[in-house]
Amino acid sequence: MRASPTGAAHRDGRRERSSRGVTMNAMKKVLVIGGGIAGPVAAVALRRAGIEATVYEARVEPRDHEGFFLNLASNGLRVLKALGIDVAERADGFPAPRMVMWSGTGKRLGEVANGLRLPDGTASTIVRRGALRRALREEAERRGVEVAFGKRLVSYEAFPGGVVARFEDGAEAGGDLLVGADGIHSRVRTAMDPAAPRPSYTGLISVGGYARLPGLAPTPETQHFVFGRRAFFGYLVREGGEVWWFANLSRPGEPSRAELSGVPAEEWRRRLLEVFSGDMDLIGEIIRATRGEIGAYPVHDIPTAPVWHAGPAVLVGDAVHAxxxxxxxxxxxAVEDALVLARCLRDLPEPERAFAAYERLRRERVERVVAYSRRIGQSKAVGNPLARWLRDAILPFALKRFASPDAHAWLYDYRVDWDERVA
Ligand SMILES: Cc1cc2nc3c(=O)[nH]c(=O)nc-3n(C[C@H](O)[C@H](O)[C@H](O)COP(=O)(O)OP(=O)(O)OC[C@H]3O[C@@H](n4cnc5c(N)ncnc54)[C@H](O)[C@@H]3O)c2cc1C
Known part of the structure; x- marks a missing residue:
């Protein structure tokens, strides 16, 4: 594939009036790098803004069964709904508006809301990651977006009025703009700013899997979390005793992803049983009943990235604020970014201004969430018995304060008004 940079450039600057009377660039072509979560949703949102987008994904083929599960919070679901994307059922979703906290000894510490219910009753939902990726990709394709696999970006080059992306297989693609949606280890980020911060290791690893315990009562609408003696455990139980679980373990010294994924499931079972010995028996039962793969990842974040955009390129999702x-x-x-970016590009035809508006609308919020998330992580693995005792004594009061959904309105009640014009 080789697109002509000049072909892309001459399209730049043409404008038309959309049916909604909004001025926008006609037929702008955007190269979206990364077909995870932010990428396909950005492509859908851009098309809605009248902008053509193609997604370039590094993986050679879809891996729709890869990865475990994740929480799609109500604010993310609100964005997907605004784009007409309904993923909950297609991603084997489990609505989980309640989070119940326990100490390792089995004392109930309290309960907090996981998000706010949307007007149609939708609540934050736990979905399978692979199925979510597939659903988002299919939604993009259904709207005419091409998703090209086996296209690992190695570099890009900006030129007046356009950009060329170069891929590992030797192919090139040209467009007007480039959106880096290539995740936490983003190549676009480092190409844009060689001094960009590397992902920062949080000191925790995340381990997870699926178990079956027939006879175990389902936990409708609820995820349970246990502050264990040495580590943190989360689980939910579906009909038929299917358990989705994860554990966060403190691990000083950053392990590589390869090191963790090289540990066989049997060894993880052994280690986890040791880590959770002395905590509530159910955790041990779940770990013993786990079949199949046990996944493990080092947990990173990116508290702040100084450069969000440069010339014709911009970053979204984990690529800029994991x-x-x-x-x-x-x-x-990631999906909020996608919708806001598309709005900015729709209303501000000069990319530099559109990207600056996007950063202005997003930076403070995402950095606040990253910091908040890091703080939660610090309470998860407390080795010192006195600190643990204090945590378990204080948590019930803190949880009571945060029990009301209003306490987290800043996090969950985020709205993107698509129809409002970006100034
Ligand atoms: C253990 C764990 C648990 C998590 N749990 C949750 C949770 O419960 N809720 C939640 O909201 N989030 C959770 N997250 C975070 C969530 O997965 C990410 O925030 C989200 O996937 C970000 O989406 P993204 O599209 O920006 O990046 P990704 O989903 O990582 O997608 C990036 C895509 O870009 C592709 N790519 C990479 N490099 C290139 C390249 N050079 N060229 C082309 N393509 C490339 C990748 O193959 C990938 O498909 C969790 C993360 C981890 C690690």
Whole structure:
């Protein structure tokens, strides 16, 4: 594939009036790098703004069964609904508006809301990651977006009025703009700013899997979290005793992803049983009943990235503000970015101004969420018995304060008014 840079350039600057009377660039072509969560949603939103987008994904083929599960918070679901995307059922979703907290000894510490219910009753939902990716990709394709696999970006070059992306297989693609949606280890980020911060290791690893415990009562609408003696455990139970679980373990010294994924499931079972010995028996039962793969990831975040855009290129999602999973917000922030960016490009035909408006509308919020998420992580693995005792004594009061959904309105009640023009 080789597109002509000049072909892209001469289209730049043409404008038309859309059916809604909004001035926008006609037939702008955007190269979206990364077909995870932010990428396909950005492509859908851009098309809605009248802008053509193609998604370039590094993986050679879709891996729709890869990865475990994640929380799609109500703010993210609100964005997807605004784009007419309904993923909950297609991603095997489990609505989970309640989070119940326990101490390792089995004392109920309290309950907090996971998001706000949307007007149609939709609540934050736990979905399978692979199925979510597939649903988002299919939605993009259904709207005419091409998703090209096996296209790992190695570099890009800006020239007056356009950009060329170069891929590992030797192919090139030309367009007017480039959106870096290539995740936490973004190549676009480092190409844009060689001094960009590297993802920062949070000191935790996340381990997770699926178990089956027939006879175990389902936990409708609820995820349970246990502040164990040495580590943190989360689980939910579906019909038929299917358990989705994860654990956060403190691990000083950053392990590589390869090191963690090289540990066999049997060894993870052994280690986890040791880590959670002395905590509530159910955790051990769930770990023993786990079948299949056990996944493990080092947890990183990017608290702040100085450069969000340069020339014709801009970053979205984890590529610019990866958050640790503790707040369950990474995917939701990524789709919020996508919608806000498309609005800015629709209303501000000069990309530099559109990107600056996008950064202005997003930076403060996402950095606040990343910091908040990091703080939650710090309470998860407390080794010192006195600190643990204090945490378990204080948490019930803190949770009471945060029990009301209003306490987290700043996080969940985020609205993007598509019809409002960006100034
Ligand atoms: C253990 C764990 C648990 C998590 N739990 C939650 C949760 O409960 N809730 C939540 O909201 N978030 C959670 N997250 C975070 C969430 O997964 C991310 O925030 C989200 O996936 C970000 O979407 P993205 O599209 O920006 O990046 P990604 O989903 O990472 O997608 C990036 C895509 O770009 C592709 N790519 C990479 N490099 C290139 C390249 N050079 N060229 C082309 N393509 C490239 C990748 O293959 C990938 O498909 C969790 C993360 C982890 C690690």
């Amino acid at each position: 958050t640790s999973p503790n707040s369950g917000q990474g995917a939701s922030l």
